[in-house]
Amino acid sequence: MPKFAPEAIRTIALVGHGAAGKTTLAEALLYKAGAINAMGSVEKGSTVCDFDPLEKTYQHSLNASLVHLQHRDTRIHLVDTPGLPDFIGRAVGALPAVETAAVVINAQNGIEMITGRMMQWAAKRSLCRMIVVNKIDAENIDLPGLLARIQGAFGKECLPINLPADGGKRVVDCFFNPSGESDFSSVEEAHGALVDQVVEVDEELMAKYLEQGEVSPEQLHAPFEQALRDGHLIPVCFVSARSGAGVAELLDIIVKLMPNPTEGNPPQFLKGEGAEATPIRCEPDPKMHVLAHVFKVVIDPFVGKVGAFRVHQGTVTRDTQLFIGDGRKPFKVGHLFLLQGKEFLETDGLVPGDIGAVAKVDEIHFDAVLHDSHDEDYIRLAPLEFPTPMHSLAIEPKRRGDEQRISEALHKIVAEDPTFRVTHHAAETVISGLGDLHMRYVLDKMASQYHVEVTTRPPRIPYRETITAKAEGHHRHKKQTGGAGQFGEVFLRVEPLKRGAGFEFVDQVKGGTIPTQFIPAVEKGVRQVLEAGPVAGFPVHDVRVIVYDGKHHPVDSKEVAFISAGKRAFMDAISKARPIILEPIVNIEVNAPEANMGDIAGDISAKRGQISGTDSMQAGTLSIKGQAPLSELNNYQARLKSVTAGQGSFSIELSHYEPVPPNVQKDLAAQYAKAAHAEEQ
Ligand SMILES: Nc1nc2c(ncn2[C@@H]2O[C@H](COP(=O)(O)OP(=O)(O)OP(=O)(O)O)[C@@H](O)[C@H]2O)c(=O)[nH]1
Ligand SMILES: [Mg+2]
DSSP states (O other), rough: OOOOGGEEEEEEEEEETTSSSHHHHHHHHHHHHHSSOOOOOOTOOSSSOOOSSHHHHTTTTOOOOEEEEEEEEEEEEEEEOOOOOGGGGHHHHEEEEEEEEEEEEEEBBBSSHHHHHHHHHHTTTTTEEEEEEEESSSSSOHHHHHHHHHHHHTTTTEEEEEEEEEEEEEESSSSSSSOOOOSSSSSHHHHHHHHHHHHTTTTHHHHHHHHSSOOOOHHHHHHHHHHHTTOEEEEEEEEEEOOOTTHHHHHHHHHSSOTTTTTTTOOEEEESGEEEEEEEEEOOTTTTEEEEEEEEEEETTTEEEEEEEEESOOOOTTTOOEEEOOOSSOEEEEEEEETTTTEEOOOSEEOTOOEEEEETTTTTTTEEEOSSSSSSSOOEEOOOOOOOOEEEEEESSSSTTTTHHHHHHHHHHHHHHHOOEEEEEETTTEEESSSSHHHHHHHHHHHHHOOEEEEEEOOOOOEEEESOEEEEEEEEEEOEEEEEEEEEEEEEEEEETTTTTOOOEEEOOTSSSOOGGGGGHHHHHHHHHHHHHTTTTTBBSEEEEEEEEEETTTTOOOOHHHHHHHHHHHHHHHHSEEEEEEEEEEEEEEEEEEGGGHHHHHHHHHHHEEEEEEEEEEETTTEEEEEEEGGGTTTHHHHHHHHHOOOOOEEEEEEEEEEEOHHHHHHHHHHHHHHHHHOHH
């Protein structure tokens, strides 16, 4: 039976910008708690969490890693997540698995792009948050300045729970035992600020505090948890993962103050589908039915498919029969594992708060809900929001005959990665992810794990076509060759719809001029045009088609005739409806040294882009936000690299579609006509 009750479990994600020291901190916590005998390092590729060969090569975490340790009779599950923007999907995906997000900040670099994003993402999922300032051993750091910037960026509820002392060699406690000297600011004042903040959530306690001037840590426990849940308190602590300063204290903070599964905000589950879906609350009660959520899937070359899940309700044992989502066929757990980096440790039971894994269950998938009730309803977690993959490459096998193996490899990578997509259009296989490094990782993984190689080139831009005016269209399809003929005639109207509205087909035929059974054929013909519009062969969007009249023939009217008539009539109407080509416009955010800002802004403007604002991040670096057409950002990584000598980074996400300038439209139409002509030859 499970050794730990939910109250004796803490489940925490280490999140934050790349190289903040999360993996090293996980290592230091494991070491301090005695879970490992020696401390590995990222540089040597010897940490528990960064065990993947590509993680060792890149010296960055590329996937969420799971470890656990024991401290003061409490089991702590840690999820070490990647911090590089390209791999952030794996971190976002892991948030539903924990009560607490510990946002790790690099004391040398201060607040970075992912720091802010993670603070927001965690708040959106109602997680309790804490901030861990790491690398307090490093040279040339300004900790009082950083604390002020943290409070400036994330609010006055960010309060130190300990402070560095002896020049960062140790930390002093500001909560339980506030005495002694710190490197900056007063320990007593920090204590007072914490208590003031906590008692604000409990009127009675507040009155007592005002009367007596002090309340005990025991009395503060429940309001402390509530303040964390409400986002009214974000404790800040200081550590050096490398020297070990503050690591033992962090273990104590986690055990004594961070929420157990009964004290956090449970994640939102939904039952039923679409508008019918109703929220259900899960209870972290080991005796109830099982509700667990798969937040990580790995296809391991030796073990096969592994699904890592967090138990939110009930108890999972080897004998449990689990259903996957709305699947009808349960699987028996059989082997149940706790993970320690790459190690699989068999366990016999997991309760709410625990993170475990099952292997070789083919139907398991990312974001699946596992449950043991024979409920007919579809239960799932409130949807996660991921950044949209906007960096794309068209790929082709290097060796002929590899198509099938490449497609299988891609399928497996998609199963593991919520921010990686594979699409096929216009005879191209296009892979999309969050950045160049993400793309390189996928190609490296295909080569090293699946032994397939591909060549890459920039994909076609996903242009669209639409219309800007109402127009009429007509076509009569008539064929008389020997025996049976073909006859169908269609009159229709087209109207522009709001951008993003998609497509509508309206049947207004009166008096059976087109018999009801042929209307689907007309629609089928119209839809064929949607896939490749008449201007330049791009998908047609935001159009309403109203079929209002036609003619049929009692013998010669056939489905094919109406498909053809529908298609031609629609093309006829589009050509008269002032068709235009739309292009994707993306939001772009560039982080780079201040000195390069002029060049970067000038470059974006020259690429038909617009700058909407700049923010200062930490000293010397700025972030520029703006919009630009995707088609102008080919090779942007390389350009930014040369402008900033490798110091810049950027991210893009789809904003909306806009008409292309007339000269671009002309070029695209001419290219299409040329290609169509070549095909006819
Ligand atoms: N001086 C100093 N260096 C540290 C400390 N912690 C980590 N580092 C170094 O910082 C670098 C990044 O550490 P990681 O642990 O890989 O950082 P991470 O946050 O896991 O990075 P990602 O996996 O990319 O998100 C490594 O070179 C570490 O040795 C610390 O406390 N002090
Ligand atoms: Mg890491």
